[in-house]
Amino acid sequence: MMNLTPSGFMVSRVMREELQGHRGLVIWFTGLSGSGKSTLARAVEEKLHLAGCRTFVLDGDNVRLGLCRDLGFSTSDRHENIRRVGEMAKLFLEAGVITLAAFISPFADDRQRVRALFSAGDFLEIYCNAPVDVCEARDVKGLYKKARQGLIPEFTGVSSAYQAPVAPELSIDTARQTVDQSVSTIFALLQRRGFGSG
Numbered sequence: 001m002m003n004l005t006p007s008g009f010m011v012s013r014v015m016r017e018e019l020q021g022h023r024g025l026v027i028w029f030t031g032l033s034g035s036g037k038s039t040l041a042r043a044v045e046e047k048l049h050l051a052g053c054r055t056f057v058l059d060g061d062n063v064r065l066g067l068c069r070d071l072g073f074s075t076s077d078r079h080e081n082i083r084r085v086g087e088m089a090k091l092f093l094e095a096g097v098i099t100l101a102a103f104i105s106p107f108a109d110d111r112q113r114v115r116a117l118f119s120a121g122d123f124l125e126i127y128c129n130a131p132v133d134v135c136e137a138r139d140v141k142g143l144y145k146k147a148r149q150g151l152i153p154e155f156t157g158v159s160s161a162y163q164a165p166v167a168p169e170l171s172i173d174t175a176r177q178t179v180d181q182s183v184s185t186i187f188a189l190l191q192r193r194g195f196g197s198g
């Protein structure tokens with residue numbers, strides 16, 4: 001394409017991980033608006049941080065105010081949003097960080113392309129599974145109400161599709177579980193993968 005040569009640096013991912021004492025990881029939360037992605041990403045991050053891990057949360061709302069401020073919610077803009085976030089998560093992984101990405105990421109092919117950026121074991125997909133009526137009843141930001149009034153076009157679950165993951169590493173029923181139960185379920189998986197002390 002262009003005349004680009006990736007640089008080799010003196011400090012590798014493995015050297016960073018050895019210095020800090022744990023591996024990097026990408027934990028990707030997908031689900032409807034209000035399904036619990038941000039809540040769980042924040043809670044898991046806090047617990048990992050207190051256990052001495054280097055962490056960072058990438059979240060739809062904050063990324064869309066900066067890096068992706070030029071993007072809206074059309075299918076092609078969501079596609080570009082998830083592509084950029086996937087690439088950013090890859091950079092964070094090289095930096096050795098445990099990255100918690102919380103994006104609706106409604107389309108299966110976009111999520112698959114993100115997954116393909118990573119080696120097995122470096123990427124965990126967590127489906128925050130709650131029916132749209134539960135998310136709508138929560139209406140954390142009042143967006144469902146606006147979407148039903150026709151004030152927000154292409155709103156996921158109302159006027160834009162959400163394709164549920166078929167084989168995520170974890171599917172969490174956030175409609176039935178408490179936040180604490182969901183955090184424990186995630187930590188059980190992380191501990192099986194050698195992360196955190198619980």
Ligand SMILES: Nc1ncnc2c1ncn2[C@@H]1O[C@H](COP(=O)(O)OS(=O)(=O)O)[C@@H](OP(=O)(O)O)[C@H]1O
Binds near residue numbers: 077102143153160
């Ligand atoms: N049309 C439409 N559809 C869905 N969501 C909308 C829309 N307009 C604004 N918002 C707000 O944007 C947040 C979702 O951004 P994402 O980057 O996660 O979306 S996507 O993955 O590109 O589909 C989403 O945040 P969460 O509620 O945390 O999911 C909303 O606050």
Ligand SMILES: Nc1ncnc2c1ncn2[C@@H]1O[C@H](COP(=O)(O)OP(=O)(O)O)[C@@H](O)[C@H]1O
Binds near residue numbers: 032
């Ligand atoms: N098991 C659970 N996991 C995550 N959130 C839950 C759970 N049970 C109830 N909730 C509530 O659901 C809401 C989810 O909102 P939020 O995390 O902003 O969702 P999202 O980031 O997916 O839009 C919060 O008010 C949270 O307290």
